[in-house]
Amino acid sequence: MDHGVEIDLDRGCRAILLEVRSVSKQFHGVRALQDVTLSVRQGQVFGVVGPNGAGKTTLFNIVCGVYPPSGGSVLFQGRDITRLGSARTARLGIARTFQIVRSFPRMTVLDNVLVGCGHRVYGTLSGLVGTYGREAVRGKAMDLLELVGLEHAAGTLAGKLPIALQRRMEVARALALDPLLLLLDEPCAGLAFGESQDLVELVRRVRDGGVTVMIVEHNMGVVMSLCDEIAVLDFGVKIAQGPSAAISSNPRVIEAYLGKEA
Amino acid sequence: MGLYQVTVAITTGIYIILTMGLNTITGYTGQVSLGHAAFFGVGAYASAILSVRYGFPFWVALPLAIISTALVGAVLGAVSTRLREDSLAITTIGINFVMVSVFKYSSFFGGALGIGGIRYPSLFGHTLTKPEYLLVVAACVALGVWLDRRLVRSWLGLALRAVGQDEAAAESLGVDSPRFKIVAFMIGTAYAGAAGSLYAHFMTFISPQDFGFPMSISIISMAVFGGLGTLRGAILGSCVLGLAPEVFRPLVEYRNLMYGALLLLMMRFQPQGLIGDGSVVWERIRSLFASGRVPGRAERGGV
Ligand SMILES: Nc1ncnc2c1ncn2[C@@H]1O[C@H](COP(=O)(O)OP(=O)(O)O)[C@@H](O)[C@H]1O
Ligand SMILES: [Mg+2]
Numbered sequence: 348m349d350h351g352v353e354i355d356l357d358r359g360c361r362a363i364l365l366e367v368r369s370v371s372k373q374f375h376g377v378r379a380l381q382d383v384t385l386s387v388r389q390g391q392v393f394g395v396v397g398p399n400g401a402g403k404t405t406l407f408n409i410v411c412g413v414y415p416p417s418g419g420s421v422l423f424q425g426r427d428i429t430r431l432g433s434a435r436t437a438r439l440g441i442a443r444t445f446q447i448v449r450s451f452p453r454m455t456v457l458d459n460v461l462v463g464c465g466h467r468v469y470g471t472l473s474g475l476v477g478t479y480g481r482e483a484v485r486g487k488a489m490d491l492l493e494l495v496g497l498e499h500a501a502g503t504l505a506g507k508l509p510i511a512l513q514r515r516m517e518v519a520r521a522l523a524l525d526p527l528l529l530l531l532d533e534p535c536a537g538l539a540f541g542e543s544q545d546l547v548e549l550v551r552r553v554r555d556g557g558v559t560v561m562i563v564e565h566n567m568g569v570v571m572s573l574c575d576e577i578a579v580l581d582f583g584v585k586i587a588q589g590p591s592a593a594i595s596s597n598p599r600v601i602e603a604y605l606g607k608e609a
Numbered sequence: 610m611g612l613y614q615v616t617v618a619i620t621t622g623i624y625i626i627l628t629m630g631l632n633t634i635t636g637y638t639g640q641v642s643l644g645h646a647a648f649f650g651v652g653a654y655a656s657a658i659l660s661v662r663y664g665f666p667f668w669v670a671l672p673l674a675i676i677s678t679a680l681v682g683a684v685l686g687a688v689s690t691r692l693r694e695d696s697l698a699i700t701t702i703g704i705n706f707v708m709v710s711v712f713k714y715s716s717f718f719g720g721a722l723g724i725g726g727i728r729y730p731s732l733f734g735h736t737l738t739k740p741e742y743l744l745v746v747a748a749c750v751a752l753g754v755w756l757d758r759r760l761v762r763s764w765l766g767l768a769l770r771a772v773g774q775d776e777a778a779a780e781s782l783g784v785d786s787p788r789f790k791i792v793a794f795m796i797g798t799a800y801a802g803a804a805g806s807l808y809a810h811f812m813t814f815i816s817p818q819d820f821g822f823p824m825s826i827s828i829i830s831m832a833v834f835g836g837l838g839t840l841r842g843a844i845l846g847s848c849v850l851g852l853a854p855e856v857f858r859p860l861v862e863y864r865n866l867m868y869g870a871l872l873l874l875m876m877r878f879q880p881q882g883l884i885g886d887g888s889v890v891w892e893r894i895r896s897l898f899a900s901g902r903v904p905g906r907a908e909r910g911g912v
């Protein structure tokens with residue numbers, strides 16, 4: 348944990364990559380998010396924690412442009428991306444995984460990743476209708492599969508992989524976008540202890556590769572060992588934010604989150 | 610081959626083209642269309658009108674019919690991007706009925722009587738015979754198959770299948786699903802346009818009821834029966850269901866009932882179709898041939 352604080356100090360002066368400004372979201376009267384403001388710096392692993400229904404996934408969806416917020420705005424590299432929509436936001440460099448795995452089940456693992464490689468050929472007609480398995484792109488996709496330890500499963504239909512491996516595939520697929528920011532929504536849910544440790548290692552490698560990471564996770568061990576900074580949501584409100592060490596001892600957080608979960 | 614066999618072969622070829630088109634829309638891209646016959650009709654009427662009223666030769670009318678149908682398909686594709694899955698199915702049925710009404714009640718399309726006197730294609734002053742026309746149809750089928758293979762091996766094809774299997778995930782990877790749905794509709798309806806043109810010049814007479822909802826059910830039955838989302842399924846489905854009424858003549862009367870029942874049975878018991886990916890029969894065939902294959906290549910789907 349000392350190590351985490353050290354990193355935090357080191358990164359304190361880095362540029363802000365993502366800014367969420369007073370974002371609110373209502374679903375038919377349900378207030379999923381209320382006036383949430385936070386900023387993520389380049390190179391950080393930023394944790395978002397809170398009990399179920401706190402609005403964490405909703406926050407991710409708004410950042411990714413799945414739906415616009417009811418109020419407030421989202422800035423990425425200083426640019427307003429609030430209403431860009433999912434696909435354009437992704438092409439700007441915000442990639443994600445899903446809380447409930449979403450693979451392309453009847454496509455091979457390699458093809459799943461190749462879909463994510465598309466932005467490099469996107470818009471050029473020859474890239475669109477040429478053969479997609481061209482060596483350069485294919486090599487890159489295989490490298491990503493190797494990074495997540497799935498190179499042996501490249502030809503397997505994604506729907507046939509166990510969930511733990513599908514989660515890894517989702518990470519590889521998201522990285523195929525060459526993202527600047529990667530959002531992981533409960534990547535360790537349903538994983539055994541050893542598998543969670545592997546995932547932590549993977550996230551570290553991704554971070555070291557220069558990708559900023561935002562992560563929603565219930566496993567506090569994972570959160571504490573990975574995150575430089577943590578924001579805590581409760582009933583759609585941000586009740587605390589700070590370096591990991593400070594958060595874990597914050598009484599409001601213990602009451603709102605850790606108290607209920609434990 | 611006798612003339613009867615040639616006629617059956619031509620009809621089957623036209624079915625294959627129709628089913629390949631629907632397979633692109635519904636099989637690859639997951640957009641359920643229950644009104645594919647409407648586009649078959651657009652192609653047929655476009656070609657007939659261009660040929661009868663404006664004197665265009667078949668060789669010009671065919672590509673123009675394909676283009677016009679694809680444009681109409683683009684409009685429906687644009688509409689489809691605003692609809693959820695279930696409402697899209699209903700909407701496409703509606704479009705089929707509207708289209709038939711337009712053909713039937715507008716004098717421009719010849720009204721209930723339809724359009725007759727469509728010329729058989731001719732080449733260098735020689736009017737093609739039926740067997741020669743079969744070659745034209747076969748060439749169109751071959752071209753359609755080749756284009757389909759190209760599509761599946763392109764990133765465009767990959768993106769279409771991604772949209773069909775999980776739209777939200779596709780979007781999260783930068784794939785603009787509305788655009789790709791429109792492209793899928795354009796490709797699929799272009800096939801229908803070609804089929805329509807071939808049909809019109811073969812029959813030399815077309816009328817609105819040729820392109821009604823029952824025809825749409827036939828086409829989707831063929832795609833589902835063979836195995837939605839695979840080219841081999843589309844081809845096998847059109848051959849089997851296209852030929853069945855010819856082989857079992859007494860069943861011709863009950864053809865639509867048969868197709869409808871078969872469609873329901875397939876959806877219930879073998880949604881992958883007869884030889885689709887993951888179907889009982891296809892898995893058998895694969896396991897027979899899989900032993901000598903390189904692992905990793907064996908499971909690549911979509912062929
Ligand atoms: N699409 C939606 N429609 C209606 N209510 C939703 C929707 N998404 C989330 N909610 C509601 O918003 C609240 C926050 O949900 P969510 O962001 O999924 O929480 P978390 O990810 O923190 O568990 C919950 O009360 C949930 O029921
Ligand atoms: Mg959630």
